[in-house]
Amino acid sequence: MRSKSEHLRVSTSRALRASVRGGLAGALRVRVRALREWLRSSLTARVVASICVIGILLVGLVGTIVLHQVNRQLFDRAVSTHLDQYSSASSRAKAQIETANAPAAGQLQQIANELVSSQNNPDGAIVGAALVRSPKQPEATSFEIAEPATESSSRIRTRITADMKKAVADDDAVHWQSIEVQTSAGNKVPGIIVGSRLNLPGAGYYQFYVAYSLESEEYTTGIVTSILTVGASVFLLFVAVSAALIVRLVLRPVHEASRNASILAQGGFDARMEVKGRDELAQLARSFNQMASSLSDQFTQLERMSKVQQEFVSAVSHELRSPVTTIRMAGQLIYDRRTDLPSVLRRSAELQHDQLINLDVMLSDLLEISRYDAGAMTLASTKADLREIADAVVNAQKPLAESNGVEVIVESRGDTHAKVEPRRIERIVRNLVVNALEHAEGKPVRVLVVGGESAVAVEVSDRGIGLSEEQAAHVFDRFWRADTARVRKSGGTGLGLTIAREDAMLHGGRLVCAGEIGVGSTFLLSVPREVGEQYTNPLTLRVAAAEEVWGGAVVVAGPTPEAADAGEAEEKKNIDGRAGEATEGENHE
Template structure:
């Protein structure tokens, strides 16, 4: 015998209840889901349950009334028949004034023998001598009908006491035993009879109620079948009515889905002039209104798009000419007086902003026209990010911001490098402008199916409501904020479109006063399904590091150590700390690059870092 098999055998019964519980849980969950999602099922069920309860209450009342009436009528008839038989017996005993004991015995035997008529429910009788009488010598024997029913055993002491207590007829319900061991309902009726020269006797007759019981059983079965048939009919009628009522509602739901999908030609078929027809007419009116409004908005949007595209194209040539002329003036600014030199610099800056604005407008108009196509090639997204950070160093210096780059995993994917560069540049520049001098971290993680680029700052931050609008055109969280790098308000909109054309996703979250997080996720192949390597989470509150006071006006530069979590700490240079009026001021610092190699064969060593200082 296999010991392991023997050891695992007892665990099977223990797992069985759990498996049964899971099956029942799934079954009830499926029922609950069906119940919640089906108005027809709920309505028919409630109607049927209400009908069943009503019919059961009504049936119980009817059956009780019928049963009471049948039993009362049958008992009354049996008592009348018994009273007649008892009176006839008393008359026969009184025919002879002084009968002998033998005569009285013969009359008694004939009496109980004649009291057997199954057709009218009479199944036997017995004549019993009343106790407490003297003169036992003249007493007759207590005869009983010779049948299988033992009438003597059905007579109870309570019934005999009731018969002796007065000159009237008394009766009692009993269960009569059948030869097969079963019982049938019945009654025993008794009264007193005087036998001359023998004393007082008690006459008891047993009547069967089985015929009435069978009649009531047939009635109950007929009522039950009628109830079942009625329930079926009610269910069928309810289903038909619900189908008729819900048909236009389902049609309205289907047409509403078509409207949400852009099919504004969908209409409901209207029959008659009832409430459902009014619903159809109202829906059709709404659909026509939506179609008109959408057509008008679509026409206005097309006009606006054509206008922006046309103006952008028409302005491109004169702006280029003005830029060329301005560039000549800017190049000779050192030969100009101070006032003209400043004007030349301002002109050069604003012409650059105007050119960028026109480029953004042309780009967004191309997206609106649906004329964009992706030219993909293998590229290292981490390397693209490094180039973007390097080009953004002047803005980082101007804002006094540290940029930290953290790379993990294989970051190569099939993308269009220029579009990815534009996305990362928009995110990095946006973070630098709103970081308020606090560090900005760029994290790049290569997953199995996608690559994530996360740009996180600890500046003014955005609220969850603002995060939903940050990618809308020309939207700014604070319109009064002065942007140092210019911009049109289209940068994040274009970045999102660039992410979507790759089949990726660009998301944002944050918290006011804490910072913001932008997460770009790109599949390794355009349009492929992917799982996000990073989750979108708001930044943690920034804790300003405590610095030791400098021992002079200028301190020696010290390296900044950054731990990537996998490799050793990397080295980066920082600007010198200057002590001014007992306050330590740290000027701008350059980017800190913490790169974790994906494999030994990667171009970056397992703990490679780069420090850029200028």
């Protein structure tokens, strides 16, 4: 029985071996993965590797064929030579027996011993010989001679196969077979054994075998193999280097085109390729230069048209500000005295008042966009609590939430203070909350404010109709609407989210969104604690976060007249404030 310490040592040893194997396998996987990535990222590497693989296969095939032919020729020549040597020795033995003219047993024994001993040359190709009595005799013999016993003959007898003995016993032809012989140095090398039948007068038939070594032929084969290996290695190295140089030379224009394309993508429309010659690569360079010139011309034209459009919008907005303000004031007076008007005129006064408010908001948004386009926006930042801003926005939108039957959940985590311009952050959150309320389909809306180490994030999510991937890509475009047939209950110009994103970028932050049709949508605002600083977003953008249940301040909509009146007054106050801000911006400009 093994002791506990022995079991522990065995278990530890197995664990160490398994750990080493796992480490080696992991390192091998890392190397293979790195090689695969290198081949995927480099066209030159793939081409050179392909050429090398083809070269290795071709050289291996040709080398194998050549080596096989060399070995075959050497072997056939060696067999032919040794067969001639054997035939010469056998003929001399037969001549010596015939010369003896009815030799006696002793004389035949001496001839047999001399024949076997003469075929033993350890330094040459002859390994040894053996004389074996044939199992088939034609008739009774007068006497038998002893089989010569030498060290080599004993080894040779053990190498003779039964088929070889049978073939030699059946006729007087010369037969041979391949064997493995041992040299004087103890090495095992290929060889052959040759045999035929001898008729000794009075003694009957004997089988005469001689073993020959093919050591010199094997040595020659080794030299040829070494030469072919070295030559193939040098050839493959030359092919690899040549392929790398040629591929690099051929792909240089392609690399240049790739580099210039990257410059074009970054706005460098003056990037051009050098045209050399009239081949396909030169045609590539000319086509690239034509494309770059065309892109440059089109971009210049679009830039000029965009500038004209921006100037037009800015000029029209400024020119319309004064008459619209006058009309707004006159309309407000009529609206304030609407109770003195007949019922038909009273309804017209109310509609006029609402549309004048929408027109004023649209002009304010257009002026704001014009300032962003002109790069004239400045930030009046101060330290503020984004949770308080979110609470104020949600309270201001109670009437809209109640009319839509939507529950709004507000939650915060961490320090939610940051250096921002409260007016712009309030405008961003208001746009996000209003959009969520309008598309929530009566399901909860969640506003989550989270403070991180270097930033504060505001997440507004709903479980409503949601957004598709394509819609999410265009949701911040100017005047874009996901569903043009959908009726807005809170007005709007189609510029709210565009301005919201610009406000976020002005703080050095981001405004992004994600959604899924039938699941919901999420908008995520993130701003650094200090304007323009690098930050890490404390929240990850995800779809339909409103599905989770959160605590915190919960605002539940209720259809009360007091809440509706308070919301209308608050909305009017906000619109009047925006009109005043736009007028103030116009005066500064």
